[in-house]
Amino acid sequence: MDYVKDGAEIYRQSFKAIRAETDLSGVSQDNQPILLRIVHATASPDIASHFVCSPDAAQAGMAALSKGAPIFADCAMVMSGIIKNRLQGNDVICTLYDDGVKELAGQMKTTRSAAAVDFWKPRLNGAICVIGNAPTALFRLLELVAEGFRPALILGFPVGFIGAAESKDALIQHHLGVPFATLKGRRGGSPMAAAALNALSGPEGGA
Numbered sequence: 001m002d003y004v005k006d007g008a009e010i011y012r013q014s015f016k017a018i019r020a021e022t023d024l025s026g027v028s029q030d031n032q033p034i035l036l037r038i039v040h041a042t043a044s045p046d047i048a049s050h051f052v053c054s055p056d057a058a059q060a061g062m063a064a065l066s067k068g069a070p071i072f073a074d075c076a077m078v079m080s081g082i083i084k085n086r087l088q089g090n091d092v093i094c095t096l097y098d099d100g101v102k103e104l105a106g107q108m109k110t111t112r113s114a115a116a117v118d119f120w121k122p123r124l125n126g127a128i129c130v131i132g133n134a135p136t137a138l139f140r141l142l143e144l145v146a147e148g149f150r151p152a153l154i155l156g157f158p159v160g161f162i163g164a165a166e167s168k169d170a171l172i173q174h175h176l177g178v179p180f181a182t183l184k185g186r187r188g189g190s191p192m193a194a195a196a197l198n199a200l201s202g203p204e205g206g207a
Contacts, residue, residue: 014040021045030058034181037199041191052172053181057153060179061200064128064152065090071128071197072120072151074113074137074158078130081194086201090128095119114140121149130155132193135163138171145176154180155196159188 022045073079105115113134135158
């Protein structure tokens with residue numbers, strides 16, 4: 001069978017196609033790598049019309065990474081998708097299975113994903129939060145922001161039929177000045193969330 005076998009060439013051609021097929025007109029030059037990475041992860045250029053981010057999202061994320069800020073992920077799949085060898089020694093942390101999370105969820109009458117976010121508090125200020133699964137985690141994070149916590153960046157890409165669109169609308173409306181990137185609607189997921197983070201730690205390729 002005749003197909004492209006060179007990895008670097010596949011990568012180059014992929015981003016050439018992505019740039020040709022994705023409407024980048026509503027996204028600043030600084031933030032375009034985030035969108036391009038998400039399109040690369042999903043093969044869906046049409047998501048550009050649903051992509052929303054603050055003007056300073058990429059700059060805030062790259063600055064935080066360069067300072068060694070921790071990266072909090074809402075699930076193991078997001079954590080696994082982050083390319084660790086591009087980081088500046090940043091800790092990549094998922095607290096979903098930490099001791100006490102299940103018990104706290106019971107006390108709070110919420111999901112384990114939401115309760116796990118409370119375990120981020122000691123290092124939440126200045127951290128990067130990457131959510132690719134649970135809408136309740138994003139809702140809880142926004143509640144902590146309302147309480148005065150200030151992460152450096154929120155990458156909010158929860159997926160699903162219940163609460164996903166609503167949690168991302170809440171992020172857009174109630175981020176209280178915290179830089180963010182998200183995708184309106186039900187679509188999202190760990191590949192998108194990890195791709196958004198990876199866009200901040202390395203070149204998007206093919207440019």
